Amino acid sequence: MNKLQYLSLSRKSSFAITGILFMCAVWQLSSNLLAQSSTPSQLNESEALLDRYRHVEVASVSDALEQLTGRKMYLSHKMQAIFPTKFAGFALTVKLSKDEGNKDPGALSGMLATIDQGAQSSVWVMVVEDGADIAGMGGLMGTTMSARGYAGAIIDGGVRDVGQLRKIGFPVYATGIVPSTSVGHYRFAGSNIPVSCDGVEVRPGDIVAADGDGVVIVPRAKAGEVLALAQEMDFKEHSMYSIIEKYKSIQEAVKRFGRL
Numbered sequence: 001m002n003k004l005q006y007l008s009l010s011r012k013s014s015f016a017i018t019g020i021l022f023m024c025a026v027w028q029l030s031s032n033l034l035a036q037s038s039t040p041s042q043l044n045e046s047e048a049l050l051d052r053y054r055h056v057e058v059a060s061v062s063d064a065l066e067q068l069t070g071r072k073m074y075l076s077h078k079m080q081a082i083f084p085t086k087f088a089g090f091a092l093t094v095k096l097s098k099d100e101g102n103k104d105p106g107a108l109s110g111m112l113a114t115i116d117q118g119a120q121s122s123v124w125v126m127v128v129e130d131g132a133d134i135a136g137m138g139g140l141m142g143t144t145m146s147a148r149g150y151a152g153a154i155i156d157g158g159v160r161d162v163g164q165l166r167k168i169g170f171p172v173y174a175t176g177i178v179p180s181t182s183v184g185h186y187r188f189a190g191s192n193i194p195v196s197c198d199g200v201e202v203r204p205g206d207i208v209a210a211d212g213d214g215v216v217i218v219p220r221a222k223a224g225e226v227l228a229l230a231q232e233m234d235f236k237e238h239s240m241y242s243i244i245e246k247y248k249s250i251q252e253a254v255k256r257f258g259r260l
Helices: 004-052 058-069 109-117 139-147 162-168 220-247 249-258
Strands: 087-098 122-128 135-137 152-159 170-178 185-192 193-198 201-203 205-211 216-217
Touching: 004 087, 004 205, 058 135, 058 205, 058 216, 058 220, 087 109, 087 152, 087 162, 087 193, 109 139, 122 135, 122 185, 122 193, 139 162, 139 220, 152 205, 162 170, 216 220, 216 249
Parallel strands: 087 122, 122 152, 135 152, 152 170
Antiparallel strands: 087 185, 087 205, 193 201, 205 216
16 A cells, blocks of 8 residues: 555545534434423423413313312411412421420421422422411521522411512412511421411322412322313303393303303
8 A cells, every 4th residue: 555545545534524524413402402302391391280280270180170169278267478479399298296495406407498499480388387377487497499480388377577578579378478587486397298377288299279269289290180170261251241131141152161
């Protein structure tokens, strides 16, 4: 083989190797993009579900749940919002147990860690044992949740620092407004566990929907079915208003749409 032939062959080999390396890089990039796309897709699906729940009335969701499950899944009249609001999100459950007079500086550290681990669109569902006169959360916790993109909070117990919570627009439902603290009186008892909030079972990941009519808990496994029926109920009810105004008769509207 002469020198010219050798150089020609070397160039062809270099081009071939470069081509192979380029194809490998493209394949690797495509694989990475495909691997990354599955997670956003799942997130988008969850967000789309929540968005639909944000546009349906809680009363219709409650009615749909009762029809489909035969269960009361709404929180009682005691659960009141600190300002008018409407939201939906996935339950992040937390429980505090009484430990009166404890001097343990780490008694509530698990609660703080849970806040800092919460994902966007979470709803903080906290059960404070015998906590009607104990503030389960206040301005510091609410500001953190707001910064992390939580949808809101539901406290089976009290809330404080409502001035700060209203200022930042972070929605909270609680059984009352009180100035007290849980420090020295309570201990973190677990998170992302099934809890009974105002008498209703809530599991991690359940959908929590809230508006001016109150709060309802939707079991995640039933979320799609409940939503479809609630949307149908909403459509019928909203269609009935014009019929009632035209005929000045609720009986006529019920006869036409079968919704009450």
